[in-house]
Amino acid sequence: MDDNLDIDLASRAFGGGVVAVNDEFFAAADHLLSPAQPTHAPRTFDHRGQVYDGWETRRRREPGHDWVIIRLGAPGVIRGIDVDTSFFTGNFPPYASVDGCSLPGYPDAAQLKAATWTPLVSRSALSGDTQNLFTVDNPRRFTHVRLTIYPDGGVARLRVHGEVVPDLDLLPEVFDVAAAQHGGRVTACSNMFYGHPGNMLMPGLALSMGDGWETSRRRDQANDWVTVQLAAPAVLSLADLDTSHFKGNAPGRASLRGVDTRAGSADDPTDWFDLLEPVPLAPDTPHRFRVASERAATHVRLDIYPDGGMARLRLHGRPDPSGAAALRARFESLR
DSSP: OOOOOBBBBTTTGTTTTTESSSSSSSOGGGGGOOOOOOOOOOOOEEEEEEEEEEEEOOSSSSSSOOEEEEEEEEEEEEEEEEETTTTTTTTOOEEEEEEEEEOOOOHEEEHHHHHEEEEEEEEEEETTSSSSEEEEOOOOOOEEEEEEEOOEEEESSSEEEEEEOOOOGOOOOEETTTTTEEEEEGEEOOEEEEEEGGGGGGSSSOSSSSGGEEOOOOSOOOOEEEEEEEEEEEEEEEEEETTTTTTTTSSSSEEEEEOOTTTSTTTOOOOOEEEEEEEOOOTOOOEEEEEOOOSSSEEEEEEEEEOOESSSEEEEEEOOHHHHHHHEEEEEHHH
């Protein structure tokens, strides 16, 4: 199970934002970054026309094209792009292109316009009312993207899928090494019938049960589990197991185990070591537990007994020296 492409680097959930746009007459470009799926209510009009859940520019009466520059909430290596034109039918752009750039700090619109941009998706045909998916083959780390539409029209969402590559200099010594915004990701799980386990690694508090991981009801003697690859090999000190919103379906207990794949194998049960013995969980409750282990882990397995839902999983730890060095080296190599 590889979830790299499930991480939307541009999402508002990570702090992605619109830095500059040349036109948003009918609908604001901020809609492009909403983590929610686009919606549409036909025959819903305001003083500028039909209301759309997306970015829509006016009809061009002169040569040119429209564009928007977006700051990625989680800079990283871009693997794929989704130009989603959902509900735009007679007003979608026939073509689009996407470029990327990497600048330190917090560049303003003028600095970004003057930056050197790298083509990620060449000018390509779009279809209306659909997800237009494009593969990106560029190993560099990017901080911003520019979507250009030809000549005008509406786009519901822009998803920038990829692998988070954090700057270690901007992280504290101890941080949530499981967080998606820092590079943590789900690698395997037993069941995700009602909710994807990647939701547990998202920023902020869960909004509802639908914003967490939830399994179907077990009818056997086993239990459900999920494996997380940490942002860097780290020695953990605290674990947050949050069952918020899960009331009649919270797990009864949970435990944590770790493995260091630099010295062993995630496929060998004997290489895993205990981080947190099974502990009882209360419904609709944030729990925090000390982790009693001085061994570094590259992966952590959360077991819930026997099944149920978890809103958030936070694993606070300090990267070990070789893990921190590898994280820094990767960042430097992709700049």
